[in-house]
Amino acid sequence: MRTFLGMPTTAPAGVGHLRGDEPFPAAARKALGDAQLRRNLRHATTTIRAKSGAVIDEVPDWAELRAAGRAIKADTMARLPELLEQLEAAVTAAGGVVHWAADAVEANRIVTELVRATGADRVMKVKSMATQEIGLNEALEAAGIEPVETDLAELIVQLGNDKPSHILVPAIHRNRAEIREIFRREMPGVDPDLTDEPAALAAAARRHLRQTFLSTKVAVSGANFAVAETGTLAVVESEGNGRMCLTLPETLITVMGIEKVIPTWADLGVFLQLLPRASTGERMNPYTSMWTGVTPGDGPRQVHLVLLDNGRSAVLADPVGRQALHCIRCSACLNVCPVYERTGGHAYGSVYPGPIGAVLSPQLTGVADNASLPYASSLCGACFDACPVLIDIPSILVHLRGQAPHPRAEAAAMAAAAYTMDHPRLYAAAQRAAGLGRVAGRALPPPLNGWTASRDLPAAPPQTFRQWWAERGSGS
Amino acid sequence: MRIALFVTCLADTLFPEAAKATVRLLERLGHEVVFPADQTCCGQMHVNTGYPDEALRLVRRHVRAFAPYEVVVAPSGSCVGSVRHQHAMVARRAGDERLAVRAEEVGRRTYELSELLVDVLGVTDVGAYYPHRVTYHPTCHSLRMLRVGDRPLRLLRAVRGLDLVELPQAEQCCGFGGTFAVKNADTSTAMLADKMRNVLANRADVCTAGDASCLMHIGGGLSRLRAGVRTVHLAEILAATGTVGTTRG
Numbered sequence: 001m002r003t004f005l006g007m008p009t010t011a012p013a014g015v016g017h018l019r020g021d022e023p024f025p026a027a028a029r030k031a032l033g034d035a036q037l038r039r040n041l042r043h044a045t046t047t048i049r050a051k052s053g054a055v056i057d058e059v060p061d062w063a064e065l066r067a068a069g070r071a072i073k074a075d076t077m078a079r080l081p082e083l084l085e086q087l088e089a090a091v092t093a094a095g096g097v098v099h100w101a102a103d104a105v106e107a108n109r110i111v112t113e114l115v116r117a118t119g120a121d122r123v124m125k126v127k128s129m130a131t132q133e134i135g136l137n138e139a140l141e142a143a144g145i146e147p148v149e150t151d152l153a154e155l156i157v158q159l160g161n162d163k164p165s166h167i168l169v170p171a172i173h174r175n176r177a178e179i180r181e182i183f184r185r186e187m188p189g190v191d192p193d194l195t196d197e198p199a200a201l202a203a204a205a206r207r208h209l210r211q212t213f214l215s216t217k218v219a220v221s222g223a224n225f226a227v228a229e230t231g232t233l234a235v236v237e238s239e240g241n242g243r244m245c246l247t248l249p250e251t252l253i254t255v256m257g258i259e260k261v262i263p264t265w266a267d268l269g270v271f272l273q274l275l276p277r278a279s280t281g282e283r284m285n286p287y288t289s290m291w292t293g294v295t296p297g298d299g300p301r302q303v304h305l306v307l308l309d310n311g312r313s314a315v316l317a318d319p320v321g322r323q324a325l326h327c328i329r330c331s332a333c334l335n336v337c338p339v340y341e342r343t344g345g346h347a348y349g350s351v352y353p354g355p356i357g358a359v360l361s362p363q364l365t366g367v368a369d370n371a372s373l374p375y376a377s378s379l380c381g382a383c384f385d386a387c388p389v390l391i392d393i394p395s396i397l398v399h400l401r402g403q404a405p406h407p408r409a410e411a412a413a414m415a416a417a418a419y420t421m422d423h424p425r426l427y428a429a430a431q432r433a434a435g436l437g438r439v440a441g442r443a444l445p446p447p448l449n450g451w452t453a454s455r456d457l458p459a460a461p462p463q464t465f466r467q468w469w470a471e472r473g474s475g476s
Numbered sequence: 477m478r479i480a481l482f483v484t485c486l487a488d489t490l491f492p493e494a495a496k497a498t499v500r501l502l503e504r505l506g507h508e509v510v511f512p513a514d515q516t517c518c519g520q521m522h523v524n525t526g527y528p529d530e531a532l533r534l535v536r537r538h539v540r541a542f543a544p545y546e547v548v549v550a551p552s553g554s555c556v557g558s559v560r561h562q563h564a565m566v567a568r569r570a571g572d573e574r575l576a577v578r579a580e581e582v583g584r585r586t587y588e589l590s591e592l593l594v595d596v597l598g599v600t601d602v603g604a605y606y607p608h609r610v611t612y613h614p615t616c617h618s619l620r621m622l623r624v625g626d627r628p629l630r631l632l633r634a635v636r637g638l639d640l641v642e643l644p645q646a647e648q649c650c651g652f653g654g655t656f657a658v659k660n661a662d663t664s665t666a667m668l669a670d671k672m673r674n675v676l677a678n679r680a681d682v683c684t685a686g687d688a689s690c691l692m693h694i695g696g697g698l699s700r701l702r703a704g705v706r707t708v709h710l711a712e713i714l715a716a717t718g719t720v721g722t723t724r725g
Contacts, residue, residue: 024660025659025660025661025662025663028660028662028663029662032662032663032666038666338648338649338651338667339660339663339667342663342666342667343663343666374526375655375656375659375660376660376663377653377656378616378649378651378652378653378656378664378667379524379616379653379654379656380616380620380648380649380653381616381617381619381620381621382616382620382647382648382649384620385620395565398523398524398526398562401524401525401526402526402527402528403526404526406526406527410525411527414522414525414527414530415527415530417521417522417530418519418522418527418530418531418533418534419533421485421516421517421519421534421537422516422533422534422537424513424514424516427485427516427517431488431489447658447659448658450657450658450659450661450664451657451658451661451696453661453665454661454665454668454697454700455657455665455668455693455696455697455699455700456695456696456697456699456700457696458490458491458692458695458696460490461490461491461492461493463492464488464489464492465483465487465488465489465492465495465496466483466488466511466513468492468496469499469511
């Protein structure tokens with residue numbers, strides 16, 4: 001049966017976490033002033049970069065793997081409707097139930113009703129970007145259902161009443177001393193003498209979560225991959241907490257962006273090689289859980305899959321921007337980004353920060369709602385080099401800048417500059433006027449004062465190159 | 477060889493020494509340099525700031541100005557990157573396939589200075605003399621768009637008297653990024669602060685690069701700090717022979 005999701009629309013406002021409270025430059029300014037945050041980010045991203053780079057260098061066919069990853073994703077996007085229907089049929093045949101959600105509001109409603117139908121007032125959660133994107137925790141809380149994050153870093157964020165700042169390491173902005181303080185303040189029954197040793201912190205979280213795992217009957221997860229031909233869903237994680245959630249409860253509800261489908265079981269082999277090395281810098285992912293519908297006597301007896309659009313079809317409609325849907329959420333682009341390393345993730349205002357967030361969030365919401373994000377990059381290209389599926393993030397950034405609403409004065413200045421530069425005599429006259437040169441070293445007027453706040457202007461040369469060239473020609 | 481100079485608007489207007497050095501260097505190596513007078517700006521600032529429609533006329537002008545020449549050189553990785561990777565895209569976006577094809581042809585014949593010297597002219601020792609302690613910043617677009625690799629370093633290593641010191645975390649962006657430096661001035665400055673820390677770490681007297689734009693940024697920061705370290709374009713070092721008047725340095 002064909003399901004009509006309606007015309008492609010962007011993710012609705014007022015629900016979920018794709019839009020920030022303020023433009024990137026203002027949010028970044030605050031983050032840049034936090035010396036502890038700067039130190040935490042520098043340390044963490046430098047460590048992950050080195051680890052990931054070392055294990056990638058071990059793989060002789062890394063370039064071919066990246067090309068294969070890109071090819072599979074491009075093929076998937078080219079026939080997404082067909083693959084999603086194939087997935088729906090396979091999941092249904094295996095005893096699962098598939099739901100279609102056009103946006104965050106609908107997805108939250110579907111999940112809330114499914115949880116209510118079980119009679120549970122608490123769900124445990126596997127780390128999931130899709131549920132963060134739609135604000136599922138807030139929706140469940142509003143319905144009187146308590147969501148418990150079981151991923152260690154998501155737990156730190158949840159207990160700290162904080163927001164995730166990295167796709168893979170959501171508490172990257174916290175160091176272990178800060179984590180100890182959050183645990184001592186917020187974790188019921190925690191040892192007041194808890195140290196900030198990583199093993200001690202992990203043990204405290206383990207004790208806290210164990211009771212939840214054993215007593216909670218409903219779990220909510222995302223999915224890294226869904227295999228269309230078999231109906232198999234896959235979650236990759238490092239702790240085993242996800243596997244507890246995926247195997248212990250009676251009901252498992254998975255919320256998955258529609259772009260996560262891949263055609264065949266064999267395609268998984270490519271991504272399971274690319275993802276761990278690019279993301280955590282591991283050779284093989286520690287816990288890879290896969291399930292296909294319901295298996296009698298083993299695992300959850302009720303399995304639901306909520307397929308989430310929330311702007312993705314609109315992204316798919318853009319021939320340049322649709323590459324952003326190839327993302328496998330490895331975070332390699334965040335870890336190499338000189339902007340992310342200094343501002344952290346919160347400045348982006350979306351659950352998807354860093355370079356991929358700067359191209360994904362504005363497309364999901366519509367560029368006007370996230371107009372500052374395509375500019376949150378120096379276009380240095382480190383993200384493109386790091387991406388395991390070869391997403392040309394700089395080109396998408398430039399493309400989206402072309403769609404962003406422009407300040408009127410800037411647009412006028414740009415048009416005037418283009419006109420002048422298209423008329424060599426005018427151009428030469430403008431050069432000679434050298435207004436810039438006369439105020440060399442001093443403050444420029446807004447908005448150019450951003451430059452002179454921290455940088456001197458070059459001294460104006462006595463003559464331009466073309467004047468020198470003309471004199472030289474006539475003199476010789 | 478007859479080589480057309482694509483001066484770039486920035487070098488033409490604010491850093492003519494880099495362009496003059498390019499001319500002197502190529503002439504010293506026995507080549508003829510011509511300067512197509514109709515050139516102005518490649519339009520990169522417009523494209524990267526979100527004004528591809530305004531950039532179209534500049535792309536058209538650039539292609540027209542340089543189409544007659546077999547070999548074109550620019551003392552800038554960024555501007556060559558724009559010509560090679562953006563011009564055809566801007567033309568196609570406007571539905572002008574003919575311009576796109578011509579832009580691709582010009583792009584294939586346009587070289588960044590170190591590419592021209594090493595790949596086309598086959599020279600790494602250009603006979604330069606520059607007795608200073610120098611560190612080299614590989615600019616993002618020369619590194620990741622053009623993949624110039626170690627060509628500039630090979631050229632620098634062959635310069636007599638030059639003491640080349642390593643730049644820590646060399647491949648990280650200096651924070652310039654065109655209008656990024658103004659639109660996101662605080663983040664840009666934070667990136668610049670780290671770049672300057674690394675430039676100062678090995679006590680270099682001179683920081684060089686293949687792009688006047690990045691050098692304007694790094695140099696503007698070093699000047700503000702009164703750090704006592706100069707920024708000098710790669711072309712000026714390669715053109716220097718120890719005789720008077722070859723470099724501002």
